[in-house]
Amino acid sequence: MSQAPRDIEQLIDLMARLPGLGPRSARRAVLMLLKKRGAVMAPLARVMAEVAENARDCRFCGNISSAEICEICSDERRATGEICVVEDVADLWAMERGHAFKGRYHVLGGTLSALDAVGPEELRIPVLLDRVREENVTEVILALNATVDGQTTAHYIAEVLENTGVQVTSLAQGVPIGGELDYLDDGTIGAALRARRRF
Structure with missing residues (x-):
């Protein structure tokens, strides 16, 4: 007892x-x-x-906010045409700590996983496609974790965006295989973002 x-x-x-x-x-x-x-x-x-x-989810990007639209999405200086796609809010906050990205974000809410029955509809992938169509998006940066599910999700998003005319890039050096953004230091995240490449 x-x-x-x-x-x-x-x-x-x-x-x-x-x-x-x-x-x-x-x-x-x-x-x-x-x-x-x-x-x-x-x-x-x-x-x-x-x-x-x-607390609520931003109706555009999925970030946590106390307003319907988060501070990042409501900041007109960040309307650069770049959307950085991340798995969850912790990854968005990790990217922001690096102070290297000046565009807007899109939080998926997870990754594709056949084992867990998580498909595109369970994530915010359809919302991402709507944003690409409706906003003046020129580049989608895939900042997903370097895990099997993260890379599967990145390949899927790259495929569905293939004929949109939007450039699809991913983070480059600095992100180790099997690494997760939330555990990386600010300098590594900044270097990886600056050295991004076509996916």
Whole structure:
């Protein structure tokens, strides 16, 4: 039988579901939060409630925002005709940390996977095609993870864009095979973006 009251045990169970936290780490985190209720736990709970209430997906790119259209998509200086396609929001944020890309993004929400029954319709690929048709897009940069599913998705997107007249490129040097954007340093991401090549 657990030593913690039921509500605290429930908090520990929920925390243990977070990436990088197991039951022991979650228990330590909850105990620290309880010790610092006023300084950490109460403000954290308040901000989490606000984010849960206000966070939404940008209707254009899929980035997380508190408005219907994110700051990147609403910034007219970024209407360069370049769309950088990424797997998820963490990858978009990783690209932004490098300060090398000045265009707009498109978050797919995953990669194609026959094993998991994830096809183009389950991702935001149809929305990407609509954006290419409706916006003045000249280049689509495929910044997908260098995994089997990432490269399968990149090849699929390159094929469906083949006859649109839009240049399709992918990130070049700096991104290791099997690497994921969220784990790369800013300089590597910047170098890879600058050295992109035709896909």
